Amino acid sequence: MTTTTDVRTLTYREAVREAIRHAMQTDERVFLMGEDIGMYGGCYAVSKGLLDEFGPERIRDTPLSEAGFVGAGIGAALGGMRPIVELMTINFSLLALDQIVNTAALYLHMSGGQFNVPVVIRMPTGAGRQVAAQHSHSFESWYANVPGLKVASPATIEDARWMLWTALEDPDPVVIFEHVGLYAMSGELGNDAGPTPLDGAAVRRSGSDVTIVTYGGNVPKALSAADSLADDGISAEVLDLRMLRPLDTGSILYSVSRTHRLVVVDEAWKSVSVAAEVIASVAEHALWELDAPPARVCTVEAPIPYAQHMEEAALPQPAGIVRAVKSVLGR
Amino acid sequence: MTTTTDVRTLTYREAVREAIRHAMQTDERVFLMGEDIGMYGGCYAVSKGLLDEFGPERIRDTPLSEAGFVGAGIGAALGGMRPIVELMTINFSLLALDQIVNTAALYLHMSGGQFNVPVVIRMPTGAGRQVAAQHSHSFESWYANVPGLKVASPATIEDARWMLWTALEDPDPVVIFEHVGLYAMSGELGNDAGPTPLDGAAVRRSGSDVTIVTYGGNVPKALSAADSLADDGISAEVLDLRMLRPLDTGSILYSVSRTHRLVVVDEAWKSVSVAAEVIASVAEHALWELDAPPARVCTVEAPIPYAQHMEEAALPQPAGIVRAVKSVLGR
């Protein structure tokens, strides 16, 4: 049991900033590169202040050239650096996918084991800020499809603070998705916290009636749904995937084998989502454990609209999660 | 029952070429644009001869600029043309994904219904020709995730010949994937054949013991697996998805509700594949119909290697499909 001196409170944004600062202080090969991370202070203010501390060589503002600077980050990694490349949002990452997939993910295998690419690529993802269709999507599932990549989705202050460390120690490309809805979230971090692994899901709330599998920005929504379900006497377990690749199927199966019911919450569009993979894995490996058909709570299959009420209706919400859980439980 | 006069034999490649020629003869708004489709004759010889027939304005060779000419195709569609844009392979389509997703797929919805984009984008996909990791992948699942796109995967001579017609009549963007392994396949086409729909899966072989769901280049593999299964007294139904978006869940459920067993064959990497979506849909809507856990036969989760024996081992093969079916049947 921790006393106040063992913990401190900080925001997710501050945790990511601290993680970057810590890595740069510890390893001179680490540098941050991306659009408006320096002079501007970062589009989501994550890197604010780092330019003054580390200077323009290591807090390297880039032109608008997603393929170019992501490719340069990959090359710098091959050249012995440990770049952290920031993309301003996941939507713009489509412009860099060729480099991420055709170069970063393939080079080690295609070269017969000669060229590993120790690059870390970070980007905000997700909706909820009324910035409409070209700034609000969730394409994590595409990255999770690609062998050679590790795909991280930190949902807690601790993972925001410590997953980057592990990612930078990894010899291979790691893509980290930070949900825009989490940056302002604040919470406690134990002073004894340390590097968190790039594999393994985490039970954020344990329960016995149903397993809610989710990740990233929807973990808080799943937890609040679990709270209201508790009021109705329903004990929901909330499993945070943490990593979308590799996917911790073992933990999913273990939880489902105890609750026998499954709801997956994913901000991506439903078709061919990580949620689909979770359900498919359970159907393949634990079909007989299911006492009811599994359900998905995903974003409505349409571009994200600007109007607040429309955006809210398009995205997974606690109320919808509660409804899904109850229907899976036949309540 | 058709007599020889009612049918003719042609290759998949010839069928696609005939489809393009027919469309261009019928509608002057239609034109073909892409890399080396004209003077060179097409990287896979699909468009061979069309330059002489239609000239360089309508058989428009482009520079190496995937984002540029795909975007130009989208703009030309908005300008009243009916462009067929050819990408040389799906791997290079990553360079055009921004335009396909952030523009083509979003414009109609984002403009409140004002700007539909009647563009057809064709590209070869898949492996099997020993052209290694940067020329052999299958990213159809990414496209199938995107609302606003229709995603076609013609696997038969008839669909190769007639899906393009329907796609060009569609007011919205349609992406057509042609598996490189199918171009040389030849088969019969009824002279009475006509436009085939952009929805609905098709039973290519009916059976009662197991449903094999697949698409594109793996349909022939599934059919040959079904043949050898028949020798062992196993009656396999082969369902060709035809469309990856919209997915014909109804036909999948109907078949599984009769066979009670499911194997999905997909050349994509297993994680977060169309195969995952198929299984997830069945688990959600027909869980109790399954008498055994479903199984996936997908490409090994690694970049596609050059060496023939390694490439063969990496891809779904009839023998592997047979094994999967037998294990699902507990044989």
Added chain:
Amino acid sequence: MNTDREHLIDLLRAMVRIRRFEERCAELYQAEKIRGFLHLYIGEEAVAVGVMSALRPDDAVVATYREHGHALAKGVEAGPIMAEMYGKLEGTSRGRGGSMHLFDAEHRFYGGNAIVAGGLPLAVGLALADHMMDRDRVSVVFFGEGAMAEGEFHEALNLASLWNLPVLFCCENNLYAMGTALERSQAQTQLALRASAYGVSAWAVDGMDVMAVEEAAVRAVEGVRAGGGPHFLEFQTYRFRPHSMFDPELYRDKAEVAAWKERDPIPALEQHLRALDLITDADMAEMEAAVAAEVDAAVAFAEAGTWESVDDLTRFVHSEEVSV
């Protein structure tokens, strides 16, 4: 060029309209009536106004997320634009796009594209369609100097030039891409020179002088329409406001902003007209009153607007009927 009084007063009115409209937008953003990203054009009005006055109604325009001024100047009504920013069904895009995604088929206004440089290939395609259909329309695309670092800029310029297409590329060089100054984003900062390397006619224009902008645009549009191929204009201008409402503006100093405000295109034209005794205090008061009334009406229209039904979320993911 056309220097008669009425015309110059029209140019002035068009700029004042944009200015007052956006000043109101800023207030409404503080009042949380407008949400999301809001990018103001204040200071750059001469560019959109000067270029649009050189166009025909059937010419096409593709703009960016900073497009209120372009939409207004192209003839899109203020009411639907404001309603769009309110997220109302009566908005230009049913409230689905907001400030960054204004669309208007009737006025051939193709957005409102918030992917930097994403609109350039689109404009090339619109021009390709006109070229193939033998129509003498011009497609105009606006983008910032920051967009010139993107690969899509490069591919679009090469295609347009190679195929001699009727595109007018309008680069709004306001010296910054968010917080990134021109010299930190472009190795070669003479942008017209850069563009001419693609074999297109290109020159730089004082973007704070609406008459200079119009004169250049008229010449360029004539060249494009006459089959002279794509033209590129670099408009040297400046945004007086932050990049968006979130921008702390750490990257430029007040003195620079103040110096550019000295060159505000609106007072500049007003002084010019006054010096020639072409306009009186009364005229100005009348103009401001008329514009204020229009902006008030736009706000009223937006306030009176309705919300799209959530049942329509998936409407227009695909077209409702086949348009062949």
Added chain:
Amino acid sequence: MNTDREHLIDLLRAMVRIRRFEERCAELYQAEKIRGFLHLYIGEEAVAVGVMSALRPDDAVVATYREHGHALAKGVEAGPIMAEMYGKLEGTSRGRGGSMHLFDAEHRFYGGNAIVAGGLPLAVGLALADHMMDRDRVSVVFFGEGAMAEGEFHEALNLASLWNLPVLFCCENNLYAMGTALERSQAQTQLALRASAYGVSAWAVDGMDVMAVEEAAVRAVEGVRAGGGPHFLEFQTYRFRPHSMFDPELYRDKAEVAAWKERDPIPALEQHLRALDLITDADMAEMEAAVAAEVDAAVAFAEAGTWESVDDLTRFVHSEEVSV
């Protein structure tokens, strides 16, 4: 530049080696020993040979799918290259890459990248690492003229120039991108001029004259290593063979090919040496014999090679141990 006999003979030998090696590859493709795509460099040997002789062993090279010559000239052994094309475990990439994906960490040969223009950002990054670590190494990237239409070319040149990085951009202008002639892919066909628009030192070189290539490369590499920023060289050359073994060559006429073969860099240098009485029939015979022996040995090595176990399919999807 170095014109002593031994050096010139080394250049000749290096070109003959590539020529004979690839002539054998073509035969082995017919014999179906080599599969997939095979892109021959025959006719362009002077470029790789001249450039590599200006480099230090610790300089990096990024090449394309047409890279046999570059690999050989950079010091990669013929045996592993041939074994790679056979798909054998003893190949440069365990037989996983084939002709298009040769890699060799020891010689800093970074592929074998078959995405046109995909290698340019990579080279910029390698140079960025050297720049940040204060190493005076040069990163050289080879690409065809067709690659210059790609956005990645544009972004890479701007970045390298903006950040003054030690990159040497080597454009192999062989006049065709598959079947697309230069003037049908580039609006501005003076490629060195195009490159200089990014503020990099750029000039055109006769790519059929190995001495001219070497001289230019030495100058450019000196400039880059001295901190002069990226340089760009356009090598005017020609491929004597089809684009790949699938190419029907419908797009160019025999006369053009014949005219370029008149300028074959190998006989050209041989004649030069003979004119100066620096080489004899005996020397040539000896050289050809030595090269033939090396190629035979490479084929024997490939033939004797083993197949990777299918159990290793997923090996090296990720690294086997953490390399921190």
